Amino acid sequence: MIKDSSELKKKLRISFTDPELFTLALTHRSMGSKNNERLEYLGDSILGFVIARQLYLQFPQAGEGMLSRLRANLVNQSTLAELARQFKIGDYLRLGSGELKSGGYRRDSILSDAMEAIMGALLIDQGIEACETFILAIFDHKLQQLDADNWHKDAKTRLQELMQGKQMELPEYSLINQSGAAHAQTFTVKCTTPYIETSSVAEGSSRKKAEQAAAEKMLDLIQASGL
Amino acid sequence: MIKDSSELKKKLRISFTDPELFTLALTHRSMGSKNNERLEYLGDSILGFVIARQLYLQFPQAGEGMLSRLRANLVNQSTLAELARQFKIGDYLRLGSGELKSGGYRRDSILSDAMEAIMGALLIDQGIEACETFILAIFDHKLQQLDADNWHKDAKTRLQELMQGKQMELPEYSLINQSGAAHAQTFTVKCTTPYIETSSVAEGSSRKKAEQAAAEKMLDLIQASGL
Numbered sequence: 010m011i012k013d014s015s016e017l018k019k020k021l022r023i024s025f026t027d028p029e030l031f032t033l034a035l036t037h038r039s040m041g042s043k044n045n046e047r048l049e050y051l052g053d054s055i056l057g058f059v060i061a062r063q064l065y066l067q068f069p070q071a072g073e074g075m076l077s078r079l080r081a082n083l084v085n086q087s088t089l090a091e092l093a094r095q096f097k098i099g100d101y102l103r104l105g106s107g108e109l110k111s112g113g114y115r116r117d118s119i120l121s122d123a124m125e126a127i128m129g130a131l132l133i134d135q136g137i138e139a140c141e142t143f144i145l146a147i148f149d150h151k152l153q154q155l156d157a158d159n160w161h162k163d164a165k166t167r168l169q170e171l172m173q174g175k176q177m178e179l180p181e182y183s184l185i186n187q188s189g190a191a192h193a194q195t196f197t198v199k200c201t202t203p204y205i206e207t208s209s210v211a212e213g214s215s216r217k218k219a220e221q222a223a224a225e226k227m228l229d230l231i232q233a234s235g236l
Numbered sequence: 237m238i239k240d241s242s243e244l245k246k247k248l249r250i251s252f253t254d255p256e257l258f259t260l261a262l263t264h265r266s267m268g269s270k271n272n273e274r275l276e277y278l279g280d281s282i283l284g285f286v287i288a289r290q291l292y293l294q295f296p297q298a299g300e301g302m303l304s305r306l307r308a309n310l311v312n313q314s315t316l317a318e319l320a321r322q323f324k325i326g327d328y329l330r331l332g333s334g335e336l337k338s339g340g341y342r343r344d345s346i347l348s349d350a351m352e353a354i355m356g357a358l359l360i361d362q363g364i365e366a367c368e369t370f371i372l373a374i375f376d377h378k379l380q381q382l383d384a385d386n387w388h389k390d391a392k393t394r395l396q397e398l399m400q401g402k403q404m405e406l407p408e409y410s411l412i413n414q415s416g417a418a419h420a421q422t423f424t425v426k427c428t429t430p431y432i433e434t435s436s437v438a439e440g441s442s443r444k445k446a447e448q449a450a451a452e453k454m455l456d457l458i459q460a461s462g463l
Contacts, residue, residue: 041441046300047292054288061281062359065274073273106420132289137364193333214268 012100020096021127023143025134032103034126037119039105045126052129055137059144060084063152074225075164078232083151089121092147098123164224168202171231178203180227182220185210198223205234239327247323248354250370252361259330261353264346266332272353279356282364286371287311290379301452305459310378316348319374325350391451395429398458405430407454409447412437425450432461 014035018024025031030048038044060083064076071079082088093099099114102123113119132140145152162170168180186197196216200223201208209226213219241262245251252258257275265271284307291298291306298306309315320326326341329350340346359367372379389397395407413424423443427450428435436453440446 042445047298047303050300050303051288051292054285058281058285061278065278065360071274073277076274076277133292218269 011103014101017096017098017101021143022146023127023131023135023139025130027134030130030134031127034130035098035101035123036103037105037108037113037123039108039113040103041105045123045129048126048129048133049122050129051132052125052127055132055140056084056125056128056144059141060148063145063148067152067155072225074229078229079155083148083155086117086121088151089124090117093120093124098127164221164228168200168224168228171228172202172204175204180224182223184216184219200224200227202227202231205231238330241328244323244325244328248370249373250354250358250362250366252357254361257357257361258354261357262325262328262350263330264332264335264340264350266335266340267330268332272350272356275353275356275360276349277356278359279352279354282359282367283311283352283355283371286368287375290372290375294379294382299452301456305456306382310375310382313344313348315378316351317344320347320351325354391448391455395427395451395455398455399429399431402431407451409450411443411446427451427454429454429458432458 014031015028017035018031033043034045034048034052036044038046057080060080061076064071064079064083068076068079098120102114102119104113104119108114108119128140128144131143165180172179180200180202183199183201184196185199187194188197189195193214195212195214196219197210197212198216198219199208199210200220207230209223209230211219211222211226213222241258242255244262245258260270261272261275261279263271265273287307287310288303291303291310295303295306325347329341329346331340331346335341335346355367355371358370392407399406407427407429410426410428411423412426414421415424416422420441422439422441423446424437424439425443425446426435426437427447434457436450436457438446438449438453440449
């Protein structure tokens with residue numbers, strides 16, 4: 010039995026001029042051609058933008074690489090599904106009989122898509138500002154958590170702490186090249202860790218900057234390796 | 237010699253409260269740590285959102301797949317570089333001596349990044365609305381072109397016209413399965429063309445819908461194959 014979606018609106022603290030849009034956002038494609046796919050596409054784009062801008066403002070020292078990483082950590086299927094579960098969105102989904110039987114209302118992809126579709130519906134019905142307020146409210150805890158985590162620390166510190174947490178030897182940095190005239194030198198530094206075989210190499214206008222950049226790349230490599 | 241960037245602002249029909257932000261948007265990372273990378277990250281996200289919403293409104297019949305395809309066709313490095321060249325943005329870029337010598341102001345990636353960074357700077361300085369107006373203005377011609385192209389036509393028609401344009405035999409559709417109770421049948425259709433070896437298979441709640449979905453998938457396959 011699908012629950013009454015006006016309950017869900019209250020929990021989410023959102024309202025709609027056109028309640029049909031909210032119903033559409035909760036309608037999976039297994040229900041037919043009138044489904045939430047277009048709204049999900051739209052929600053995905055406003056979500057990406059709102060979080061990007063928030064991170065830009067919240068982390069004035071973070072480079073583009075770190076901002077992208079932070080966003081990828083926040084905005085992904087499993088985080089969105091987790092948020093959807095907090096609001097028990099599965100109880101309100103309209104699914105076709107096949108999906109219903111196979112427990113589609115528990116599936117990450119379906120929950121995450123519905124969450125994005127709600128954002129898209131809110132954007133169309135209430136405009137950017139209301140949609141941004143909603144997104145920042147449901148991500149509030151996770152955004153605050155970022156401050157509490159070590160994201161404000163520099164890359165070398167974060168890499169060192171990661172190694173210490175795994176009780177591994179610390180990363181090593183070696184200068185492998187130094188070129189250019191005295192006032193415009195370029196330093197090339199290699200970073201190795203006992204954690205993964207690949208080493209990272211980066212340039213910078215000072216040895217310190219090159220080391221930070223190499224540590225940043227190493228953190229990327231470690232994340233990409235899924236370790 | 238870098239040209240005076242206030243000229244560029246006039247050409248782009250934008251103004252800044254903080255002119256430093258505009259200068260930063262034109263500053264490549266080869267100039268040092270104060271560069272346009274953070275603004276580019278921000279610009280990329282607002283651009284993606286503005287175009288996504290515009291396409292959603294402009295193509296009320298288009299499914300999520302087609303909207304994503306349209307956006308990918310509009311928002312990519314080569315389109316952004318083309319727009320940057322129209323405004324001669326290369327003449328205003330601040331590049332390090334290495335990039336300057338190697339002709340960085342002509343490179344697609346650098347031009348495209350600067351274009352996005354300008355959008356990011358405008359967002360921070362003038363807000364969402366001004367930024368959206370700017371983006372829609374510079375993409376206006378390309379967005380209108382989409383209407384003139386065959387994007388409003390259904391997938392079967394577009395696929396047929398593509399084949400005719402190549403003077404090839406028309407695609408063939410065959411029903412390969414039909415299942416479910418009378419009021420909730422699922423039709424499975426296979427589409428083959430003489431163009432590529434792979435065939436596409438799709439389901440739908442009617443034979444016609446399944447054919448359209450199979451044609452859509454075939455268009456995707458043809459695009460992915462780069463033919």
